Amino acid sequence: MFEINKQLQKDTHYLIKKDGFHLLLHKNASIPWVIIVPETDVIEVFDLPQSQRQDLNDLTKQISTYFQKIFSITKINVAAIGNVVSQLHIHVIGRKKGDACWPDVVWGNECSFVEWQTETIKQIRVDFA
Amino acid sequence: MFEINKQLQKDTHYLIKKDGFHLLLHKNASIPWVIIVPETDVIEVFDLPQSQRQDLNDLTKQISTYFQKIFSITKINVAAIGNVVSQLHIHVIGRKKGDACWPDVVWGNECSFVEWQTETIKQIRVDFA
Numbered sequence: 001m002f003e004i005n006k007q008l009q010k011d012t013h014y015l016i017k018k019d020g021f022h023l024l025l026h027k028n029a030s031i032p033w034v035i036i037v038p039e040t041d042v043i044e045v046f047d048l049p050q051s052q053r054q055d056l057n058d059l060t061k062q063i064s065t066y067f068q069k070i071f072s073i074t075k076i077n078v079a080a081i082g083n084v085v086s087q088l089h090i091h092v093i094g095r096k097k098g099d100a101c102w103p104d105v106v107w108g109n110e111c112s113f114v115e116w117q118t119e120t121i122k123q124i125r126v127d128f129a
Numbered sequence: 130m131f132e133i134n135k136q137l138q139k140d141t142h143y144l145i146k147k148d149g150f151h152l153l154l155h156k157n158a159s160i161p162w163v164i165i166v167p168e169t170d171v172i173e174v175f176d177l178p179q180s181q182r183q184d185l186n187d188l189t190k191q192i193s194t195y196f197q198k199i200f201s202i203t204k205i206n207v208a209a210i211g212n213v214v215s216q217l218h219i220h221v222i223g224r225k226k227g228d229a230c231w232p233d234v235v236w237g238n239e240c241s242f243v244e245w246q247t248e249t250i251k252q253i254r255v256d257f258a
Contacts, residue, residue, distance in 0.1 A: 046189045081234060
């Protein structure tokens with residue numbers, strides 16, 4: 001029985017499960033930020049099987065296109081870090097000049113916090129389904 | 130004529146070119162950190178052609194195995210960020226508990242600085258060839 005790490009649950013709103021990946025939306029709405037959690041025991045992203053890496057890439061691209069269209073973002077940050085939470089999770093973060101953390105990375109930074117509106121989360125769920 | 134971004138050149142020691150990728154070693158020896166620069170105009174890592182992504186994955190895995198063996202690292206951070214330097218470059222960073230930045234990310238952090246020894250750089254070049 002696969003369970004998403006509690007810290008990840010705490011930091012995010014659950015979106016949907018898609019092709020074996022759980023999509024989580026980071027709670028800070030000031031920067032569009034999806035965390036992808038593959039249902040796997042693999043720890044390092046490069047150890048995923050090729051087909052799963054292909055699906056992950058397709059999903060990342062889909063999120064990127066969506067971020068461009070809806071939030072006018074211009075750059076995507078993609079990262080698998082896992083120093084604190086070892087359960088494999090991949091960050092897909094939409095960035096643009098002048099955003100709450102620009103040009104710094106989001107991790108370990110106090111980017112100003114904005115709540116997501118419930119309606120927006122619902123809409124994102126619909127759009128990603 | 131492909132040229133590596135000047136900021137990347139400044140921050141790193143050049144290692145080798147391998148399968149269309151330039152391998153750079155970050156100057157701070159306190160954390161083993163290779164930056165991979167594919168010879169491409171593509172900006173986002175997920176837009177690379179499938180075969181190049183496969184090669185990139187193989188290379189990342191090879192660097193990871195090397196970091197485990199030589200530097201006893203236990204976790205790899207993989208990231209494509211590019212907020213400051215837009216030329217596509219992929220960070221492959223070997224981390225372990227108690228290292229100079231643990232558990233924080235390396236970007237934007239003042240991890241204590243140690244110089245690489247020239248002999249070590251030469252050895253890494255040989256090992257990666």
